[in-house]
Amino acid sequence: MSQKPSVKEIEQNLIDDFGLMDNWEEKYEYLIELGQDLPEMDAALKTEDRLVKGCQSSVWFDIHCQDHKVVFSADSDSLIVKGMVAILNEMLNGQPAEEVLKADLTFFETLGLWHHISSQRSNGLTAMLAHLKLAAADCLK
Amino acid sequence: MSKDILSARNDFPILSSQVNGFPLVYLDNAATTQKPQSVIDAISNYYSTINSNIHRGNHTLAIQATDAYENVRKKVATYINAASPDEIIFTRGTTESINLVAYSFGEAFVKPGDEIIVTQLEHHSNYVPWQLMCQRKGASFKVVPFDENGDLDLEILADMLSEKTRLLAVNHISNSLGTINPVEKIVRMAHAAGVPVLVDAAQAVQHTLHDVQVIDADFYVFSGHKMFAPMGIGVLYAKEKWLEALPPFISGGNMIDQVTPEKITFNVLPFKFEAGTSNVADVVGLGAALDYINSFDFQAIQAYEEDLLDFGEELLSTIPGLKIYGNPKRRSAILPFNIEGIQHFDLGILLDTKGIAVRTGQHCTQPIMDALRIPGTVRASLALYNTREDLEQLAHGIERIIRRIRS
Numbered sequence: 001m002s003q004k005p006s007v008k009e010i011e012q013n014l015i016d017d018f019g020l021m022d023n024w025e026e027k028y029e030y031l032i033e034l035g036q037d038l039p040e041m042d043a044a045l046k047t048e049d050r051l052v053k054g055c056q057s058s059v060w061f062d063i064h065c066q067d068h069k070v071v072f073s074a075d076s077d078s079l080i081v082k083g084m085v086a087i088l089n090e091m092l093n094g095q096p097a098e099e100v101l102k103a104d105l106t107f108f109e110t111l112g113l114w115h116h117i118s119s120q121r122s123n124g125l126t127a128m129l130a131h132l133k134l135a136a137a138d139c140l141k
Numbered sequence: 142m143s144k145d146i147l148s149a150r151n152d153f154p155i156l157s158s159q160v161n162g163f164p165l166v167y168l169d170n171a172a173t174t175q176k177p178q179s180v181i182d183a184i185s186n187y188y189s190t191i192n193s194n195i196h197r198g199n200h201t202l203a204i205q206a207t208d209a210y211e212n213v214r215k216k217v218a219t220y221i222n223a224a225s226p227d228e229i230i231f232t233r234g235t236t237e238s239i240n241l242v243a244y245s246f247g248e249a250f251v252k253p254g255d256e257i258i259v260t261q262l263e264h265h266s267n268y269v270p271w272q273l274m275c276q277r278k279g280a281s282f283k284v285v286p287f288d289e290n291g292d293l294d295l296e297i298l299a300d301m302l303s304e305k306t307r308l309l310a311v312n313h314i315s316n317s318l319g320t321i322n323p324v325e326k327i328v329r330m331a332h333a334a335g336v337p338v339l340v341d342a343a344q345a346v347q348h349t350l351h352d353v354q355v356i357d358a359d360f361y362v363f364s365g366h367k368m369f370a371p372m373g374i375g376v377l378y379a380k381e382k383w384l385e386a387l388p389p390f391i392s393g394g395n396m397i398d399q400v401t402p403e404k405i406t407f408n409v410l411p412f413k414f415e416a417g418t419s420n421v422a423d424v425v426g427l428g429a430a431l432d433y434i435n436s437f438d439f440q441a442i443q444a445y446e447e448d449l450l451d452f453g454e455e456l457l458s459t460i461p462g463l464k465i466y467g468n469p470k471r472r473s474a475i476l477p478f479n480i481e482g483i484q485h486f487d488l489g490i491l492l493d494t495k496g497i498a499v500r501t502g503q504h505c506t507q508p509i510m511d512a513l514r515i516p517g518t519v520r521a522s523l524a525l526y527n528t529r530e531d532l533e534q535l536a537h538g539i540e541r542i543i544r545r546i547r548s
Contacts, residue, residue, distance in 0.1 A: 024161050024494035029545060032487075056502050056517070057486045077516075078484040079546065080491075 007099050010091045011107050018111040027113065028080060035082030038089060041075035052127050057081050059124055061131055065139035070100045070132060084113075084125055092132060100136035105129060143438040146445045149526040152177040152433070156526060163496030166534045171316050171344055171475055171522035172500050173366045176430075180369055183429035187422045195421055196395060196412070210421050213428035214411070220431050221361065222352040223378055227410040230384070231424055234375035235343040236266040238362035239310070241377055241414065242339055243270035245387035246308060253279030256305045258336075260285040260293055261512060262315040262322070265505040267341040271310055280307070287512065291318040291467025298327065302334040309338045313345035313356075317506040317520070318467040319450075319475030321349060328357045337383070343367055347434065347524075348446060348473050353378055365423065369524075370430035374423035377414070384410050391416040442525050446474055449523055453532040460539055466518055477504075477518040480539065483546060485517045491542045497535055 005013075021027045041060065050060040057078035064071045072093055076082040087108075092100050105125065150156055153175045158165050167175060187209065193202035195210050211226075218226040232238045251257070257271050261284050275282040283306075285298045293311075302309070309331045313324050324340055331338045337359035342351060347368035353361045360383065365374040379387075389396055389407060393416040398406040407413045434442075453476050457463055462481035479485055489501035502517040503510045510517060521535055 025491070028491055028494060032546065057484055058516070078486045080487045 004094050007091055015110050031083030032079045034086040035079055038086040041073045052131050063135040068097050069094055070097055070136050097136040097139035144436045160496040166497040166531045168521040169498045169500045170524035174369050174524050177433050180426050180429045184422050184426045187425045210424050213424045216428050216431045222354050228381055230377040230411050230414040232375045232377050234364040235362050238375055238377035239267055240270045241390040242360050243274045245390050247274040247278050248388050251278040251280050251307050255280040255307045256283055258283045258301050258309045260311050261287050261508050264316050267310050291320045291469040306336045309336050312341040314473045316344050317504045317509045319472040320469035321471035321473050324356050365427040370427040371423040374427050393417050452529055456536045474523040476521045485519045488519050492538050495538050497538050
């Protein structure tokens with residue numbers, strides 16, 4: 001994780017990738033593929049206290065602070081939510097806490113996913129990011 | 142001459158629209174139905190021609206608006222065969238109707254140690270208001286369970302009914318499993334024990350028997366928006382003796398007779414329960430929706446929907462890994478299912494990419510999901526404008542998603 005590109009660079013790569021898909025179905029299939037490539041979360045970590053509230057599906061986050069960087073593992077029983085977790089993982093895992101605090105959801109809008117799924121209160125993207133930011137704030141203390 | 146059901150589709154402008162580049166397949170009717178052009182026009186015409194505040198004005202428009210509003214009360218009374226239009230109270234919907242009864246009945250008749258019975262098949266709206274009322278009044282909250290088929294256990298109900306029971310609240314049709322409960326029998330059982338019954342008919346009034354005198358319900362509640370009428374309008378029917386006995390729920394203008402600092406007397410029925418300015422336009426819309434339903438032969442609607450449900454159930458059953466929940470003695474218009482290895486939430490989003498609208502989640506019935514030990518279901522629900530082609534689109538959509546995800 002030492003040579004991790006900046007959040008902005010990763011964002012641009014994802015925007016380019018999703019830009020290649022011309023319909024919703026392809027975008028979701030790509031999102032699901034990203035989720036399937038997400039590193040496995042240790043089953044023992046999928047506990048009640050690691051569940052993110054506010055999602056129609058179950059999402060677990062295990063977050064640590066290492067050298068002022070936010071490090072986490074996460075999983076979901078929804079393939080689509082897991083895809084969103086994978087994007088958050090690629091963008092924010094191992095990034096300095098200040099970067100995580102600055103992270104902005106409008107990027108999902110650029111992917112063409114924001115309006116479509118994140119406007120639903122049940123999908124929990126907002127809740128997931130809030131969860132990460134809370135941990136990032138703790139990390140800076 | 143009744144209208145042909147297969148022509149119904151043409152009456153709903155939204156059904157010819159495209160969603161995400163595909164023709165809309167609308168299978169979320171248990172959440173809300175679409176509106177025919179006649180209902181949309183009725184609301185628009187009301188505001189264009191006779192809009193005025195009702196009951197108090199003496200100018201022409203006020204009289205016309207009052208007549209339009211009161212005519213719908215008569216239409217509702219006729220539709221559900223109430224003994225009198227005075228037994229029809231307009232509310233915002235099923236939820237408000239139940240809250241009204243839970244509050245007013247609780248104030249008048251429930252004391253510590255009493256019992257209220259609901260069932261495990263209830264929507265939260267026919268569960269939580271009773272639970273909260275029991276907490277306020279120190280009463281016990283009893284729940285009749287359902288069996289492995291999704292039918293209520295009436296033997297347990299028989300055991301629960303006692304001289305402590307003040308009221309039984311039950312739905313006619315479960316919004317989550319589609320079970321048609323034998324409400325006539327349930328009401329007879331409760332009445333034999335001296336217990337009044339509230340029937341939640343939100344999923345029933347547009348699909349099945351809706352004669353309050355045959356059912357013999359003391360309270361019967363439903364929403365307009367699930368029967369082709371606008372959102373924000375609903376009905377509470379109650380036998381007159383109950384409406385006379387209950388105190389008002391909401392107070393203010395229109396519902397009073399005399400007011401002095403010392404004393405209030407209430408207006409006659411039904412106005413005692415309709416404080417404030419009424420939602421006249423949506424009542425007019427509800428009237429147009431009833432006219433719309435009445436333009437068909439109701440038995441033909443029932444037969445058509447039953448056939449469609451059987452077709453859908455059979456079609457979905459052929460999909461490997463698909464499990465339909467519940468196998469009740471009688472089911473109405475609702476198909477709840479899951480696919481092995483694919484979360485309900487994902488299936489809903491992926492079907493939407495093909496313009497297919499279903500509902501996913503718990504459907505405001507956590508006690509049902511807990512009993513089935515599942516986080517949620519996909520629910521396809523039908524209305525009279527749905528066709529076999531809609532269900533074929535659903536099945537194709539599901540099969541395609543399964544292929545893509547498993548490849």
